[in-house]
Amino acid sequence: MKTIAVVNLKGGSSKTTTTAFLAHAIAAAGRDVLVIDSDPQGSTVRWSDAAAWDIPTVALPVKNLHTRVRGIARPTTDVVVIDTPPLLENAGTVYSALRAADVVIVPCAPTSHEVDALPDVWAAIEEVQALRHEPAAAAVLLTRTIPNASSTGVYRESIEDSGHHVLTTVIPRREAYAQALGAPVRELGAYEPAAAEVLALEVQA
Ligand SMILES: Nc1ncnc2c1ncn2[C@@H]1O[C@H](COP(=O)(O)OP(=O)(O)OP(=O)(O)O)[C@@H](O)[C@H]1O
Ligand SMILES: [Mg+2]
Numbered sequence: 001m002k003t004i005a006v007v008n009l010k011g012g013s014s015k016t017t018t019t020a021f022l023a024h025a026i027a028a029a030g031r032d033v034l035v036i037d038s039d040p041q042g043s044t045v046r047w048s049d050a051a052a053w054d055i056p057t058v059a060l061p062v063k064n065l066h067t068r069v070r071g072i073a074r075p076t077t078d079v080v081v082i083d084t085p086p087l088l089e090n091a092g093t094v095y096s097a098l099r100a101a102d103v104v105i106v107p108c109a110p111t112s113h114e115v116d117a118l119p120d121v122w123a124a125i126e127e128v129q130a131l132r133h134e135p136a137a138a139a140v141l142l143t144r145t146i147p148n149a150s151s152t153g154v155y156r157e158s159i160e161d162s163g164h165h166v167l168t169t170v171i172p173r174r175e176a177y178a179q180a181l182g183a184p185v186r187e188l189g190a191y192e193p194a195a196a197e198v199l200a201l202e203v204q205a
Contacts, residue, residue, distance in 0.1 A: 001070075001073060001077055001078060001079070001080065002078070002079050002080070002102045002103065003069055003079075003080040003082065003100050003101050003102050003103070004022070004079065004080065004081045004082065004101060004102070004103045004104075004105060004198060005082045005084060005097040005098060005100065005101035005103070005104050005105070006018050006019045006022070006081065006082065006083055006084060006105050006106075006107065007084050007087065007094060007097065007098065007101075007104055007105070007106055007121060007124075007125075008086070008087065008106055008107055008108060008114075008117075008121060009086060009087040009088060009117050009118075009120045009121050009124075010086060010113075010114055010117050011086040011089070013086075013107055013108060013109070013114060013143075014107040014109075014143040014144060014171070014177075015039075015083055015084060015107055016039070016043045016044050016047070016083050016181070017107075017143075017177055017180060017181070018105065018107040018141060018143065018171070018191075019035060019037075019044055019081055019082075019083035020035075020044065020047060020180070020181075020185050021171075021177075021180075021185060021188060021189075021191035022081060022105070022191055022194065022195055022198065023035045023055050023081040024053075024055065024185040024188060024191070025188045025191040025192045025194065025195035026079050026081070026195045026198070026199065027054070027055055028188060028192070028195075029195060029196070029199065031078040031079045031199075032074070032076045032077050032078045032079070033055050033077070033078070033079050033080075033081060034055070034056050034057075034058070034072070034073050034074065034077045034079075034080045034081075035048065035053075035055055035056070035057040035058070035080075035081050035082075035083065036057075036058055036060050036065070036069065036072070036080060036081070036082045036083070037057060037058070037059050037060065037061070037083050038060055038061050038062070038065055038082055038083065038084050038085065038090075038093050038094075038096075038097055039061060039083055039084060039085040039090070039093075040061040040085060040090065040093075041085065042059055042061075043083075043181065044057060044083045045057055045058070045059045046182070047181055047182050050182045050183075051182060051183055051184045051185065052184075053185070056074075058072060060072065061085070061090075061093060062093065062096070063092035063093050063095075063096050064096055065082065065093065065096040065097050065099070065100045066096050066097075066099035066100040068100075069082075069100045079199075080100075082097045082100065082101065084097045087120065087121065087124060091124075094124065095124065095127070095128055098124060098125060098128040098136070099128050099131055099132065101136050102136055102137065103136060103137045103138070103139075103198060103201050104125060104136050104137070104138040104139075105138075105139060105140075105141050105167075105198060106118065106121055106138065106139070106140045106141065107140075107141045107143045107171075108140050108141070108142060108143065108159075109142070109143055109144040109145070110142050110145055110149075110151040110152050110154070110155035110156070111151070111155070115155050115158060115159060118140070118159065118162075118164070119162075122138075122162075122164065125138055137165075137201045138164070138165065139164075139165040139166065139167050139197075139198075139201055140159050140164060140165070140166045140167065141166075141167050141169070141170075141171065141194060142155070142156060142166060142167070142170040142171070143170070143171040143173075144171070144172075144173040144177075145170045145171065145172050145173060146172070146173055147172055152170055165201075167194055167197045167198070168193075168197060169190050169193040169194040169197055170190065171189075171190050171191065171194065172189075172190065174189070176189070
């Protein structure tokens with residue numbers, strides 16, 4: 001079983017949207033997925049209820065996720081995807097999600113506002129690595145990109161230059177994603193190749 005945590009310091013950085021679409025894309029690839037909503041705001045669980053997801057989704061806004069995930073997963077669960085609250089507001093919960101994770105996905109827009117905040121995410125991951133037997137794999141997923149804008153390449157390069165992995169797939173800014181919360185997750189779009197990359201990362205982890 002592999003555990004993927006979707007983490008960012010910033011509120012409103014596409015964590016919940018990424019959790020929902022990534023979980024559905026991984027399920028569409030034939031995996032048995034469990035979603036854990038560790039954000040006390042509970043948006044993922046509400047979305048799952050409202051749209052009657054086939055993917056089981058549980059609320060678990062606690063600081064000991066790393067000791068709880070295995071007990072909550074079913075015997076058949078292959079992949080757990082954890083949505084997290086913003087790091088600053090619920091650091092304990094996010095740290096425990098980082099401890100639970102084999103793979104950390106950091107959704108981030110190609111803007112100075114979001115990219116400049118990434119070092120705090122790397123610091124949190126680094127802090128938690130010391131508590132783990134094996135390091136987690138971590139990668140940025142560029143989201144809300146504007147098609148053909150140079151910002152995508154510019155910020156990709158700056159994140160890679162700082163020594164961090166950026167998924168090849170990017171998620172465009174789209175009205176369909178902006179309006180997705182609460183609606184059935186159908187058009188997976190770029191989240192499909194993103195899920196394939198994330199699953200490949202888990203193999204290397
Ligand atoms: N690719 C996209 N294109 C357009 N809008 C998007 C995209 N991804 C996310 N959004 C929108 O951005 C906003 C923030 O997304 P989301 O709720 O997923 O972020 P979050 O990191 O989970 O926020 P919070 O920190 O409040 O939990 C939402 O209105 C969402 O619909
Ligand atoms: Mg959220």
